[in-house]
Amino acid sequence: MSTNETLSLNKKLTLTGAFSALVIVLGITKLGFISLGPTASITILHIPVILICMLAGLPEGLFVGLVFGSLSLIQAAMSPTGALDPFFVNPLISVLPRMIIAVIAWGLWKALNLIPHMPKTVAAGITGFITTICHTLLVLGSLYVFKAADVKAALGGMGYFALVGACGFNAVLEAIAATILCAAVFAGLFVAGKKHSKLSEEK
Structure with a gap:
């Protein structure tokens, strides 16, 4: 393995560790849940999963996703707070x-970067938005696939599409937050890269 490959691997490992730690900190401290009032709140816990897929790759994204899901499972088992939380002790749901x-974030990122002249910041924002919507649909879908009868009983007979509609406003807010944060990260990387290039030229 060459030096460049070693550095690349080290960077990936560092990013994976950093984003995994970020997920854990945001989850444990509840900083990953932003309340916008009595009826609206958003989570940003999934955003590190999206970012690591774009910055490092699919294996690293799968690992951070595993950390996110495992944290959700542990919290559901140890300190459930909502009507649906007990169902998240099932790993197929959490x-x-x-x-x-x-996988979705990585695939979208790869596909969007095949489009000629597509700015990285725009591709990152689109990836963040679509993946966040998919995250909501997948979590709610898994609840109904694996625990349909129990979920309906807990929610007074509410069906999948009714639950999606009820969560729709929050899902859109989360998607907007993901769009802004993902685009901001790549805008920051672009600015940092330009500054680094200027310093190299001056030397």
């Missing part, structure tokens, strides 16, 4: 959707 969104 872990599987969070790993699938890594």
Whole structure:
């Protein structure tokens, strides 16, 4: 393995560790849940999964998704707070959707970067938005695929599409937040890259 490959691997490992730690900190401290009032709140816990897929690749994204899902499972088992939380002790509901969104984010990012002259910031924003919507649909879908009868009983008979409609406003807010944060990260990387190039030229 060459030096460049070693550095690349080291950077990927560092990013994976950093984003995994970020997910854990945001989850444990509840900073990953932003309340916007009595009826609206958004989560940003899935955004590190999206970012690591774009910055490092699919294997790293799957790992951070696994960390996110495992944290959700542990919190649901140890300190459930909502009517649906007890169902998240099932890894097919808590872990599987969070790993699938890594595949979606990685695939979208790769596809968008095949478009000629597509700015990285725009591609990142689109990836963040679509993946976030998919995250909501996958989590709610897994609840009904694996625990349909129990979920309906807990929600007074509410069906899948009714639940999607009820969560729609929050899902859009989360998608907008993901769009802004993902685009901002790549805008920051672009600015940092230009500054680094200027410093190299001056030397």
